[in-house]
Amino acid sequence: MWGAGHSLEPFWEKFPIHYKHEVFELLEEYRIGNLKIDKTKKKPVEEKVDFYREEPKRSSRLKVLSQKPFNAESPKELSAENLITPSELHFVRNHMPVPKIDPKSFKLSIMNDNNGKNIELSLEDLETKFESITIPVTIQCSGNKRKYMNEQNPVQGLQWDANAISTALWTGVRLRDVLIHCGFDLNDPRIRHVIFEGLDKDPSGSVYAASIPIEKVKDDNGEVLLAYKMNNQPIPLDNGYPLRALVPGIIGARSVKWLGKIILSEEESQSFWQLNDYKVLPPSVKNLKEADFKKLRAIQESPITSAICQPAEGNVVKRENGKFTAKGYAFSGGGNDVLNVLVSIDNGKNWKQAALHKFDSPLYKSWAWVLWECELDIPQDQDQIEVVCTATDSNQNTQPESISSIWNARGLLNNAWHKVKVKIE
Amino acid sequence: MWGAGHSLEPFWEKFPIHYKHEVFELLEEYRIGNLKIDKTKKKPVEEKVDFYREEPKRSSRLKVLSQKPFNAESPKELSAENLITPSELHFVRNHMPVPKIDPKSFKLSIMNDNNGKNIELSLEDLETKFESITIPVTIQCSGNKRKYMNEQNPVQGLQWDANAISTALWTGVRLRDVLIHCGFDLNDPRIRHVIFEGLDKDPSGSVYAASIPIEKVKDDNGEVLLAYKMNNQPIPLDNGYPLRALVPGIIGARSVKWLGKIILSEEESQSFWQLNDYKVLPPSVKNLKEADFKKLRAIQESPITSAICQPAEGNVVKRENGKFTAKGYAFSGGGNDVLNVLVSIDNGKNWKQAALHKFDSPLYKSWAWVLWECELDIPQDQDQIEVVCTATDSNQNTQPESISSIWNARGLLNNAWHKVKVKIE
Structure with missing residues (x-):
């Protein structure tokens, strides 16, 4: 759209993220023919400018x-x-x-x-x-x-x-x-x-x-x-x-x-x-x-969400300890406070309440996440478990269990239950 | 609690709703003995007063x-x-x-x-x-x-x-x-x-x-x-x-x-x-x-919810029409507007958007429900279907699929997907 009637190259150089299969596939549909370049009239090649040549230094931990x-x-x-x-x-x-x-x-x-x-x-x-x-x-x-x-x-x-x-x-x-x-x-x-x-x-x-x-x-x-x-x-x-x-x-x-x-x-x-x-x-x-x-309305406030950060997908927990601790964050938009985080290792049949760490904030002004922590028993008879978390905010809204009703083609605001598989040894 | 040290009878008369099995069972645990009434000293029976004797007339449609x-x-x-x-x-x-x-x-x-x-x-x-x-x-x-x-x-x-x-x-x-x-x-x-x-x-x-x-x-x-x-x-x-x-x-x-x-x-x-x-x-x-x-915090704002009102559970829809219309309401607390109601007849694999009827209301002041209506195709190969609805509000909160994570002993704020079974003839 931005390029209408003009060369696409400058955009291409600026957004190299678009050099990928899906984009080429999409553009292929709009091909209306191939330009035949008269090599005798070819302009001298302009020097390519990297629009990103002055980006800041970044931490290698990102x-x-x-x-x-x-x-x-x-x-x-x-x-x-x-x-x-x-x-x-x-x-x-x-x-x-x-x-x-x-x-x-x-x-x-x-x-x-x-x-x-x-x-x-x-x-x-x-x-x-x-x-x-x-x-x-x-x-x-x-x-x-x-x-x-x-x-x-x-x-x-x-x-x-x-x-x-x-x-x-x-x-x-x-x-x-x-x-x-x-x-x-x-x-x-x-x-x-x-x-x-x-x-x-x-x-x-x-x-x-x-x-x-x-x-x-x-x-x-x-x-x-x-x-x-x-x-x-x-x-x-x-x-x-x-x-x-x-x-x-x-x-x-x-x-x-x-x-x-x-x-x-x-x-x-x-x-x-x-x-x-x-x-x-x-x-x-x-x-x-x-x-x-x-x-559609432009998104403003975001819904209640939560995630498991520890253990991470595929991590190993030791059976001999009998217990392990899951940790993560929960957040709700609109100034709503997080009241409760629940954690399950049987896909939501039973839930345990997590302990919450949060900032003090006035009512209706909870602008920051809470961190949560929950000690869980390792079941005897499994060598892999899936940890699931879900949160409730001060409007008593909760997270949807599956992506089914919230799936959208832009992949925005996924607040379905977060799940992480952990190995037990 | 209210009766501490006093007779429970006046409360009993005022709240006849408590004359039920669960309450008697609950009270049985607290029995510490039986009073022996000396019939010679018995006071004259007071006339029972019906505290509800002056209630208003009500519509029989309630x-x-x-x-x-x-x-x-x-x-x-x-x-x-x-x-x-x-x-x-x-x-x-x-x-x-x-x-x-x-x-x-x-x-x-x-x-x-x-x-x-x-x-x-x-x-x-x-x-x-x-x-x-x-x-x-x-x-x-x-x-x-x-x-x-x-x-x-x-x-x-x-x-x-x-x-x-x-x-x-x-x-x-x-x-x-x-x-x-x-x-x-x-x-x-x-x-x-x-x-x-x-x-x-x-x-x-x-x-x-x-x-x-x-x-x-x-x-x-x-x-x-x-x-x-x-x-x-x-x-x-x-x-x-x-x-x-x-x-x-x-x-x-x-x-x-x-x-x-x-x-x-x-x-x-x-x-x-x-x-x-x-x-x-x-x-x-x-x-x-x-x-x-x-x-626990006293509930104030209520979460996004919705319900199917027509057809009602057990209603029959005619296969010959090929289609039927489901209708209901959706509501979110806190002044949040209802943006979207989705309806499914395959338990959420596929969703259809409902048409919404609502009051005009200023941003952040949507204090009233919306009514929704959705025409659905009757599947060829089933003689019963389950209609399911779920809604999204302007904070982009949605309803939980099941009661699993929101079940609570007082049975409050059930906003899980509402489901109604309909017969097809």
Whole structure:
């Protein structure tokens, strides 16, 4: 689409992730003929530019899913032990190259689409003119656990295991405070959405963008932040330096990194990622070509979910100990607290309650995951067991047992019971 | 407990629902001996008073579960067709006799537990001094569909089928407006809960009571009402005449009927129904005697749920038509909208999307159910099919497939897939 009428090569170089079988197969259908190149008229070969030549250095402990753009999970074992993920081990979901931004000349632009009102703020303005808060927030990619959905029936997207989710202490100023201070009228009924535009660009100059409903920003219980620190340090390059939107309780795709512009608008963002992606298709739509994205609401809050991080699939536990300990995380969007995590080794016939470790958080403001831990008896007569977990949140919502009713062609929001097979020796 | 040191008879007369096998069995364990009555000293027999002698007349179309106190479901077929339930067919959940209240002398008392501030308002004050709003609100008993949970493993409580849920147009004033107008300081950190006391009493004079967190009342998106009209008429006696609390998105138990008193408090209501009932026990607790209610949070918001109302269990559909139509409702608490209802006749292998009929409602303020309708093909080779439905809400939460992970000894919040067997002829 972006290439319509133009050469596809620049996109191809920027998104090498598309050099794969499924994409060639898809494009083959649209072949309408072959161009015959007149070699006598051939232009000199332009030097190939690697759009990703200035990417930051990354920890070798990240589980890389794609290099260009960079996408990587947090190490699984971390999420069993650490309420706070160290910044360099936070999962990374980039859509394009990491932009280089000079913090001294950086200006955040905020505008009201309805009346053209436009203001600019420097980082110093943000850091000095408003009350800053520091809160633990879990960010989760809505594709987390897509791998398991793909096993049921193929889905499109990065094959995330269960660790496209991490938690950091984020410091920033409330977007509501900034908007009110700058004289934007949040009760203007024409302001229905808040659009965030990143400074990360594709070769045509289009930036990553997404939006959230204005209600989220106005909400007394909401804490939509303009964040400039992660774990009490400047935000690392991969996580949005020098400024990012941070929308607690909402899928990661709306917490736009390298934030450059905010637009108050009657319409939601018209970006691909808002309108034609990050939406849950019904399970009857098996192929994205049949998808009518217009009819669907863009995902915002995410449902209750949980995962087993220890032991990992295929790990061995010793029979002689008689017991072993399973550990993992549980998280619910929308500020909902996790009330309960249940663990089973007989596929849900019997459940044991896990102990929970969590941050203290005010009612309706639980923006971070809980970690859980559960000691289980090793059965006498099996040499392999499957550990299963499921969680309940403060709305009393629980997870679906199977993927059956939640399977969707984009592989989003897989919150079915997580299962891990363990060997006993 | 209530009877400690006193005669149990008055309670027995008031709650004849307890004249049943399980209760006698339970009490048998606590027998410490038999009183020998000296017949010469016997007091004259007091005339038995029927505490329920002045109950209102009720529609014969209600499906009665208990007469004293009166508990009845709305007719199932209604919930397939009517977004608004007629007042006389709204489900009824009474805990005690319906109190007789004179609207002319009626005063609502509101007090701040922390400083003793106390005010009184007449019905006329409420109806004339504040902005009134009329909104469609679904009230659901948290025991709705308990019958199906009981089939899995016995649970305590009224054996509700799927229609302890109804929707009416409720008119009232916002509790927040009233509290602010009357000079209560909602930002006082000592005010953490809002306690509602009814005027319905047990023989000892204790009233029905429940509470909600103050956040619900302060919430910009919240619409906690003091309601005095139902479907544009005075509220019927069974539904709380002349005034009731109405807490949209929260289980029915907190929308206290025959409201007499509101207390702003640091503690939640100390009533039995708040502290020792209406809480979801973990599935490992098979018996209420093992329950540690103190460790559990009182249920407030309810999870996503749905039900099939037509055809009903055992109904016959004609093969010659080739198709039949299933209908029902779906509802989610907390102001969450229902996005999608899926229907299957092969236990979830394949799903069809249902058409939805719903009220227009602002974002985060979907306080009412949606009705759904789905045309299904009759399979050639079966003379019986099972229809299954499940729904998704705007937090992308879905329903659990089975009762396995949500079973609880009080039989509350059964939101597992609803199933109905239909004969084909």
